[in-house]
Structure formats: C-alpha cells, structure tokens
Amino acid sequence: MTLSELYRKARSDFRNAEIDSPQYDAMCLIEHFFGVNRAELVVKGDKSPKAEIEAEFLTAVEKRSSGYPLQYILGEWTFMDIPFFVGEGVLIPRDDTEILVRETIKRVRGVENPKIIDLCSGTGAVAIALAKAYPKAEILAVELSDKAFSYLKENIKRNACENIKAIKDDIFRLYEEFSDSGFDAVLSNPPYIKTDIIATLAKEVQHEPKLALDGGKDGMIFYN
Numbered sequence: 001m002t003l004s005e006l007y008r009k010a011r012s013d014f015r016n017a018e019i020d021s022p023q024y025d026a027m028c029l030i031e032h033f034f035g036v037n038r039a040e041l042v043v044k045g046d047k048s049p050k051a052e053i054e055a056e057f058l059t060a061v062e063k064r065s066s067g068y069p070l071q072y073i074l075g076e077w078t079f080m081d082i083p084f085f086v087g088e089g090v091l092i093p094r095d096d097t098e099i100l101v102r103e104t105i106k107r108v109r110g111v112e113n114p115k116i117i118d119l120c121s122g123t124g125a126v127a128i129a130l131a132k133a134y135p136k137a138e139i140l141a142v143e144l145s146d147k148a149f150s151y152l153k154e155n156i157k158r159n160a161c162e163n164i165k166a167i168k169d170d171i172f173r174l175y176e177e178f179s180d181s182g183f184d185a186v187l188s189n190p191p192y193i194k195t196d197i198i199a200t201l202a203k204e205v206q207h208e209p210k211l212a213l214d215g216g217k218d219g220m221i222f223y224n
C-alpha cells in the first residue's frame with residue numbers, strides 16, 4: 001500500500017472503532033512509523049514503505065482500534081511542551097494537570113530556592129515541569145510503583161533535571177516524615193477515581209495502571 005492509502009485505512013478503521021480523533025491518531029502513527037508529517041504526506045503519499053514497517057504500522061492500527069492508548073504506542077507524550085517517556089505501567093500525563101503546576105508557580109513565586117515535594121509522581125510530569133520553571137528549586141518526587149518509578153527516573157534524565165531527587169516509597173508510610181520538613185509546597189495529583197467507576201471509563205483508561213487511578217470507595221483516600 002502507499003503512504004496515502006495507509007493513512008486513509010488507519011483513519012477509516014479509527015472512525016469505525018469510534019476513536020475520538022481518527023485523523024489526528026492516524027497522522028501521529030504515520031509520522032511515528034514512516035517519519036512523514038502531514039505536509040510531507042502530500043508530496044510523498046504515493047511512495048510505498050518497506051513491507052516490515054508497513055506490517056508494524058498495521059498492527060499498531062489494529063491495537064489502537066481496540067482502544068489501546070495512542071500514547072503507549074508512540075512511547076512518548078508531551079506535557080507543557082516537555083517530552084515524557086510513557087508506556088504500560090505509568091499514567092499518561094493529562095493536560096488539566098497543568099493547573100496544579102501553574103498554581104504552584106504562582107504560590108511559590110518570590111521564594112528564592114523553593115523546596116517542593118511531589119507525591120505520587122508517575123512520569124514526573126508535575127515535578128519536571130516545576131524543575132524547568134525553577135531550576136534552583138530542590139524537588140523530591142515520590143512514587144510507589146516499580147514501573148512508574150523507572151519512567152520517572154528516565155524522564156528526569158531525559159530532561160536533565162538535576163534538581164529532582166526521585167524516591168521510591170509509599171506516601172502512606174512516609175507522610176509523617178513530610179509534615180515537618182520545611183517544604184514550601186507539598187503537591188500531589190493522586191489517584192482519585194472511585195473504585196466502582198473505573199470499569200465504566202473509556203477503553204483507553206482500562207490499559208492504565210489501577211494503582212494510578214483507584215482512590216478507594218469514595219475516591220478520597222489520598223485527600224483524607
């Protein structure tokens with residue numbers, strides 16, 4: 001098949017599977033597998049890729065059509081224009097988490113070298129975005145899951161954030177230690193979905209780790 005045909009096939013499969021943004025997802029996969037962006041597709045659309053890459057692309061289209069997250073197929077995602085590795089075992093950063101980062105920036109403005117702790121760090125989206133805004137801040141990022149912790153460390157390295165220290169621990173065990181540690185900001189985007197609701201959420205969410213979603217019966221365990 002040509003690149004244009006592959007693009008149209010992906011778009012049509014995604015429409016049939018009721019994927020929210022069929023065109024966008026199809027284009028992301030074309031770019032990811034063939035290194036061809038939207039503008040280039042107009043010029044190179046009649047070219048045929050190598051058979052093995054075409055097969056990988058078609059497998060990815062099938063996976064995406066079944067509700068597997070686009071971000072996990074791509075293996076990376078951006079949050080606040082910062083690149084993050086993502087994959088099975090770690091929550092995909094959401095745009096609305098930017099509110100937490102922006103609010104923190106407002107509140108610690110004026111503190112010269114703020115000391116900040118990010119609980120339930122996941123990919124490190126919050127901690128890394130803050131480290132970029134405050135290169136002189138001292139930031140601790142706490143995450144319990146083995147898999148998420150590996151992503152956290154890789155993302156800290158990828159974004160060269162030497163001012164973040166990653167700690168693998170359970171915040172329920174550590175919280176007593178945090179209470180009197182002189183932090184200028186204690187942040188968290190914790191799991192907050194009610195246990196019973198999780199199974200009713202989108203197919204994509206079902207591929208994300210339960211540990212990142214489940215906030216207990218009323219969703220409030222972490223807040224309490």
Ligand SMILES: C[S@@+](CC[C@H](N)C(=O)[O-])C[C@H]1O[C@@H](n2cnc3c(N)ncnc32)[C@H](O)[C@@H]1O
Nearest residue numbers: 093120121122143144145170171189190191212
């Ligand atoms: C909603 S996700 C948020 C991830 C990231 N902060 C973000 O905003 O994209 C919650 C994270 O908390 C972690 N987590 C769950 N229980 C935890 C615990 N008891 N101690 C530390 N981390 C925990 C999960 O593994 C997951 O990475």
